[in-house]
Amino acid sequence: MLKLSRTLLRWRHRHRSRLVSTWTPLATAFNSPPARRINFTRDEVGLFRIPELRSFEGFYLLRDNAESRTQELISEAISEQRERKMVDIFDELSDSLCKVADLAEFVRIAHPQSKYTQAAEQACISICGVVESLNTHKPIYQALSHVVEHGDKLPTSEVDKHVAKLFLFDFEQCGIHLPEKERLRVVRLNDYILQLGQKFMSGAVQPSVLPRSLVPEAIRNYFPTSGDNVIITGLCTNAENVQIREAAYRLYLQPSDSQEDLLRDLLLCRHELARSCGFKTYAHRALNGSTMERPEVVHDFIDELSEKLRPRAEADFAKMTQMKRREGGQVSAMAEVWDTPYFTTQMRRQSLEEQANEFLPYFSLGGCMEGLNNLLQSLYGVRLENAEMEPGESWYNDIYKLSVVHEREGLLGYIYCDFFERTGKPNQDCHFTIKGGKLLPDGSYQLPAVVVMLSLAQPRWSGPTLLSPARVDNLFHEMGHAMHSMLARTEHQHVTGTRCSTDFAEVPSVLMEYFAGDPRVLRTFARHFQTHEPISEDMLRRLCASKHLFAASETQLQVFYSALDQEYHGAGARQGGSSTETLRSVQNRYYGLPYVENTAWQLRFSHLVGYGAKYYAYLVSKTIASWIWQTYFEANPFNRQAGEKYRAEILAHGGAVPSRKLVANFLQREMTPTVLADSLITEIDTDESKIKELMVSRC
Structure with a gap:
């Protein structure tokens, strides 16, 4: 036995040695902490190799240099003796400001030393001041507007013209083209919208604090308490106890008068801002120059996708209902909105035998x-x-x-x-x-x-x-x-x-x-x-x-969110009324699980601030990405010819060519709502077939 054991050990050692391969230098570097260099010299290159940032005080020099260069470029843009294309002058203006603003914004939130974060914040404030002054500088706006409307005196390309229009639109976002009284109103609205958004986002993450008497006794001890109050800090989506999931949902999402007022005022101010700038709704303003171009196209896409998703999402919810009944032993139990994350996790564990941390x-x-x-x-x-x-x-x-x-x-x-x-x-x-x-x-x-x-x-x-x-x-x-x-x-x-x-x-x-x-x-x-x-x-x-x-039901949820965002920022914004009634109506139309009475999920939907009228963007981006994947990479994810074509026709252009045109040219097909919806449905059906095959093979 001893001899046999040694033989087995030698065999196992030889077998393991065939499995072991060395990591590449890149992998080795990232699998160990970065080497900490001892600085034997006094000279430092500066943050991001920017010489001025050898110390935090360099931000003040960068700011001053940007402000000085801004004045020079303004003078060049409005000069009768201008020798460069207007778009080139504006792009250098943008570049000189962005080099400071983008850098300072990152350092402000990421640098561990307060003296750097404070200097960066001051630089951000200063550059914002420069931008605000540019937004009221009529001569430079008029010079750009003249070039966009009548053409430059120097030869320009189609890309030049497109970029010049983007600069002009950025100007007009602040109402510089309006009479002074209206322009000042736009400035005030922008300031007020910023304040409302900050207050709404702060309120959206506050816990719900409730008297103990309002929380069912059976689950009261599952939540933290403070004196005679119970504190609900989130939705408890992965709790095994269904009563906890339900209680957390109902209590955390209770309506809030203050949040409702903030949201209503935010939507109304956005609508008034859009109208002042010549747009029908805030959604029309937000989508100007986008891939989808107009809210009407977004609505058509959402409706088309919603119709095709409905039976597939219903099948997902039916599976969740079966799981809930098996787990709870209640024949009449139905899957509810607070159950979906939990049963998705359970499906991974049960049907796919996924173990925690096994990967x-x-x-x-x-x-x-x-x-x-x-x-x-x-x-x-x-x-x-x-x-x-x-x-x-x-x-x-x-x-x-x-x-x-x-x-x-x-x-x-x-x-x-x-x-x-x-x-x-x-x-x-x-x-x-x-x-x-x-x-x-x-x-x-x-x-x-x-x-x-x-x-x-x-x-x-x-x-x-x-x-x-x-x-x-x-x-x-x-x-x-x-x-x-x-x-x-x-x-x-x-x-x-x-x-x-x-x-x-x-x-x-x-x-x-x-x-x-x-x-x-x-x-x-x-x-x-x-x-x-x-x-x-x-x-x-x-x-x-x-x-x-459960890809269909998850996609349906994103459709619902997108539709709600569009409704809030569309024609309904000026009609006022309860945002919860709007939520109920949109949920009944676009989502397969019903609205829960006396809840106001939208008052915790902070994306309404940062993605106002653009929440649909992720859904559309996923759809376009799916279309590209199916067309060029699904057959071979290492296809060099496809990769180089993708770079040359998509990535290389950034925003220099309208994105709708880029996509249509690359995929050789018009980007209609039907084509987009069909692409995503094809993916969902294909993935569902693979999941069924896998589950059958494991039975």
């Missing part, structure tokens, strides 16, 4: 970055290289810097990776543009620099940071934004990369999620962080299927 070991941060690198090389001939930072270049000691290098074009730009949690850092996944790309007068290109911010756990001495499947999706999503900035090659900074219409800016990032959910892509990097053993085919199939459970 984590296969998705180390370094492995995921290696997977991204492999994908980018396959599609675009681009590689990510871990770059060593100079002293003073970074704002914290755990930041990575990536050089994005094309096999023929060379260096495309830089991505700073601020991936880990720290005290005071916002808990959000997002992308920041620090410097936009643009063609420079000498023919060279201003290389873009961006930051990708995540909120991952710090790597431990015992191993690297491990990502859940949802975190992998988020990483690919945010890197999709970053690569949009890197791969764009626009003449004008004002329209580079993600600086395009809201309902198109999410397309490249959502498309990256399709790659992150494809088993052929995941196989290239999903390896155990210790043994390097690849993820099993069974786990891979279950993981990919879990991302699409």
Whole structure:
């Protein structure tokens, strides 16, 4: 037995050695904390290699330089002896202000040192003041308006004309084209809308505080208390006890007179602002220049998609009802709005046998970055290289810097990776543009620099940071934004990369999620962080299927949210009335689960502030991304020809070409509401078939 055991041990050792492969240098870098360099010199290069930012006081110099350059460019724009195209002058004006404003906005929220955040905030305030003064500068507006209406005295391209119109629209958002009395009214409305939005968002996240007597005794102890009050801080969507889920929903979403007043005033002021600026509704103003162009097109898309989703969503809710009845033993139980997240999680656990954290070991941060690198090389001939930072270049000691290098074009730009949690850092996944790309007068290109911010756990001495499947999706999503900035090659900074219409800016990032959910892509990097053993085919199939459970009902929920947002910012805004009655009406029409009496979910819907009349943008972006995926990448996610075509015809243009035109040209088909809806329905049906096949195979 001893001899046999030694033989088995030797066999196991040889077998394991075949599984182990070394990580690439990129993966190794991200699977360990960034090297902390000791600065043996006194010279620092400055934050983001900006010499002025060797200290926080440099923000004051950057601000002063931007203000000085602004005055020079204003003089050039209104001069009779102007020798440059008007759009080039305006783009340099935009570039000089954005280089300070975008940088300062990031530093203001992300830098750990208060002296930097305070200086950055002062710079933000100063640049806002410059912009406000520009918005009232009639001579420069008139100079631009004349060029847009009558053409420039210098030769211009179609892109020049399009970008000039965008600049003009930005001007007119503030009412500069209106008589002075009306212009001042627009300024006041904008200020009031900002204040209302801030107050509404603050109220939306406040807990509900209720007397103990109003909370059922059976579940009272499940919530925190303060004296004789019970505090409800959220919806408890994953609670196993259905009574807790229901109580949390009803109590947390109770109507609030103060929130109702804020929302009503916000919608009314937005409507008045739009009318003052010559638009029928605020939705018409918000959608001007967007991919969908007009609210009427959004409504047609929502209605078309809603009709096709209805039977599919009903099937989802029927499954949830069956699960609820089996779990609770009540024959008459029906799935309710507070049940949907819970039973989606239960379906993953029961039908797909998904265990908590079982996928984590296969998705180390370094492995995921290696997977991204492999994908980018396959599609675009681009590689990510871990770059060593100079002293003073970074704002914290755990930041990575990536050089994005094309096999023929060379260096495309830089991505700073601020991936880990720290005290005071916002808990959000997002992308920041620090410097936009643009063609420079000498023919060279201003290389873009961006930051990708995540909120991952710090790597431990015992191993690297491990990502859940949802975190992998988020990483690919945010890197999709970053690569949009890197791969764009626009003449004008004002329209580079993600600086395009809201309902198109999410397309490249959502498309990256399709790659992150494809088993052929995941196989290239999903390896155990210790043994390097690849993820099993069974786990891979279950993981990919879990991302699409109850897709129809989830999409229907997004349709409902989008329809509600459009209704609030459409013609109904001027009619007043209760926002809850509007919610009830829209929910009954667009969602398969009924409105719950005496609740006001919309009063906690903070996206109404930031995405006013544009909440539909994610739904449309997902639809366009799905269409692109099905057309070009579903057959082969590593298709180089398709990748280069996608870059050349979509990513390279940023917002320099109207997004509707970009999509129609790329997909060789008019982007009608029917075509968009059919694309998403095709995806949902295909994924549902795969889930059924998997479940049958596991029975």
